[in-house]
Amino acid sequence: MHEPAPPPPAPDSVLSEPLAVRVALTALAVLFLGLFVLLPLVVVFTEALRPGLAAVRDALADEDAMAAIRLTLLVAAISVPLNAVFGVAAAWAVAKFEFPGKSLLVTLIDLPFSVSPVVSGLVFVLLFGAQGLFGPWLRAHDVEIIFAVPGIVLATVFVTLPFVARELIPLMQEQGMADEEAALTLGAGGLRVFLTVTLPNIRWALLYGVLLCNARAMGEFGAVSVVSGHIRGLTNTMPLHVEILYNEYQFAAAFAVASLLALLALVTLAAKSILEWRYADELNGSRRH
């Protein structure tokens, strides 16, 4: 269970399947990936570049497009750290303590995965909308939530809430408390234990969760669409802006913004790969799996 020596590479003889089966399975996987992942990605970029780079630049330099990009980055910059902190706290609580209602908490963490994003958005409208539960109070105090940035952040936080926690809970449960206890017996205080023992132990899962969370935060459409109000230049995020451009017959611009969105996702993946490659030595020396 603890730090087994890296296993030797499996000898070829273990693969008893005939060559034809192996080739067929590999081909199937590649074909599937190509058809459902690679092809759409290629289409997005070719459609975007068809009218030329200048058109892409113009589409992105458009004032409303810039506002959408800024808003998307802002929303991600607020909601991702929030969910990272929440995810670590929740995973810590679930993995390391016994308390009544624990299984309920785990179920609740999963809720945003199972609820349609549109419903999530509507819930916030029902809570904070002018006719909603807190609507009159918010209006009386001149606080804008729905159809403004706070509402978009709320909806995004809600939808992306499970990503970090889901990555961390199984890992922290498997790791148990022994490392933290060891650090405590060595005289370390709570914060030091967290920073020097817990955090390094979970950092790859945390990073992965944060990257997934970020990708979803930037790409979220459904919930944000409900609470956005679609005010151009103010409450339109990139995905909403793509839809608007598409509906305005500005297909080239729509694909330009869409390809930027796709590019952000690719950069996210690349960042993860680079980090893993950069710290490969340490990973090999210390990773369990």
Add this chain to the structure above:
Amino acid sequence: MPIRLTRRALDHLLAIAAFALIAMVTLAAHAQTALLNVSYDPTRELYKDINQAFAADWKARTGQAVTVRMSHGGSGKQARSVIDGLDASVVTLALAADIDEIASATKKIPADWQARLPNNASPYTSTIVFVVRKGNPKAVKDWNDLARPDVSVITPNPKTSGGARWNYLAAWGYALETKGGDAKAARDFLTAIFRNVPVLDTGARGSTVTFAQRGLGDVLVAWENEAFLTLEEFGADKYEIVTPSVSILAEPPVSLVDGNVDARGTRKAAQAYLDFLYTQAAQKIIARHYYRPFKPEAADKADLDRLPKIRLFTLASVFGDWTKAQSVHFSDGGEFDRIQQAVAKR
């Protein structure tokens, strides 16, 4: 090494936080909105031009800069957003019932709002026509043809789209006129049409994209202006407009959202914006975008000549008023729900 790595992670967090702060400040600096026009789907191109003209006009008259922000969507959905708190300065929707709804639900608009501006607060009118594929392969000529089982019809959902409600009422009026004024005959006629609808989009623009971009359906029932825009965007060599024998006079109204502009202190600019819609300059722009201006004399004759001559009946002459039309046809359990049930039953 491990501690250094942790510090690096902290640095990243700090960088993100700093970025968030900067982004927020930047956003705040950009957030000095003056007016918000919450409109229905097909008016995107129209208001883009109107807003520019108004901003220039306002600047010339007062020396102040004004930005008019836009929010577009299905008329019913947009009304719902304003009811839920979307901070609209003015609403420019597809039909009076949606503004009535805002007025009664929020009390932010007085009940007599339609009397505050000329022509029942409609700076322009429009009507409903058909768009078919070039050469009209299914030979669609009139409303009758939409009920033919071999014709696939694209129209948005009357529950969320104002345009779709006009489509529906136009077909209903036609049925009453040609099938002897019988509500049952009209209902059966509409049922036959809705059986031919493969997809109900939430807004008029969604339907246009479904028809023109995704290539679904034989005929698109659309706003006149949207029909012309389709030809403009996707090519007159691919689509053509078919004018039915009779259609409805659609009156998309506008109103100030008094509650919101008074809270923001933008009543003067917002009122000026609505008044501007009735000026010569705006009426000219309206005609250019294939709407039927309230003051045709202000428009270019060439623009007006593009619009076909259709016999138009008014909502009032057939359905009384919007409140009545709304409750009979589009409320829960109304005629449209019955039609949908009949369609689903088959």
Add this chain to the structure above:
Amino acid sequence: MNSTGAAVTEGEAAIVVDGVTKLFGPLAALREVTFDIAPGELVALLGPSGSGKTTLLRVLAGLEHPDGGRVLIDGADATGLRVQDRQVGFVFQHYALFRHMSVFENIAYGLRARPRRRRPAEADIRRRVGELLDLVQLGGLDARYPGQLSGGQRQRVALARALAIEPRVLLLDEPFGALDAKVRRELRRWIREFHDRTGHTTVFVTHDQDEALELADRVAILHKGRLEQIGVADDIHDNPASPFVTTFVGETASVPVTVKGGRARLEGRDLRVDASHCPDGPACLYVRPPDLAPCDTAEATLIGAISLLRRTGAGRRAEIAVDGAGHVVEVDLPVDTTLRPGDLVGLKATRHWLFPGDAE
């Protein structure tokens, strides 16, 4: 609870465990456990799983807080002291090495974690870690990561890391549990030597009686949260304090008997066993195979028929159904024994233990 429990008077004890009780919900993991440990002593906590031995070790470390009783370390009450302030070296069952840190950083962790004013200079840390690496005979491995070490090496890194904080006591949880048999034996000897060399007061937990009895100065046997007995190996073997201890250490057979007037009887026959310490009623006689020898039935403690006879390495082992009651007692016989299955034999017990009550 036993006279051997107090090896030292309270003033000189390194650790005093005084009436410690620990509850997990409705379950008592420890029930009023009391004993002392002398400075420099090596004590084993022995018991089956669930006996409370690991809980007791964690209470000593401050990782669990007792629901009753107190713990004294070096004469001072440590019950309310936080783990960080106890200065106990704890080696976890699976070592709990920080897998993202090198061996050097693992061992230096406790030194770096000290408050700034007590933290040694970097040069002192290097020197100290070097000494500890030499002490556990791992010099030169300071740059390795735990994943690159063998089980025994990890064990010793964990030990060095625990020693770095100059602990007042050293606590080891199943120190050999995660190792294979050969490494276990080597490390057992190494730990014993290491203890003799460094002289730390040490408590370790094990479920292996051989390990406990061979290695420890004294063994504390726990059962269902109670301390059954604490003593040196001879005590435990020769004077087991309870039926549980009797059966737990070494191979034991039990025969239910009846006591009346200070005599033990089986099937109405007097067993010639002194039962003066037992009240009238049911009792249980415990015997061990090495203490039994065949004899004339007239002098025998137990009488029975041989039900099974099989060859073992050095001799033959007989299973004997005692006194028709169906209780099987095993006995070792010479290879050339003339006894055959079905033969009736008498058995004389050179050592036996009688405890009142039903069999354990």
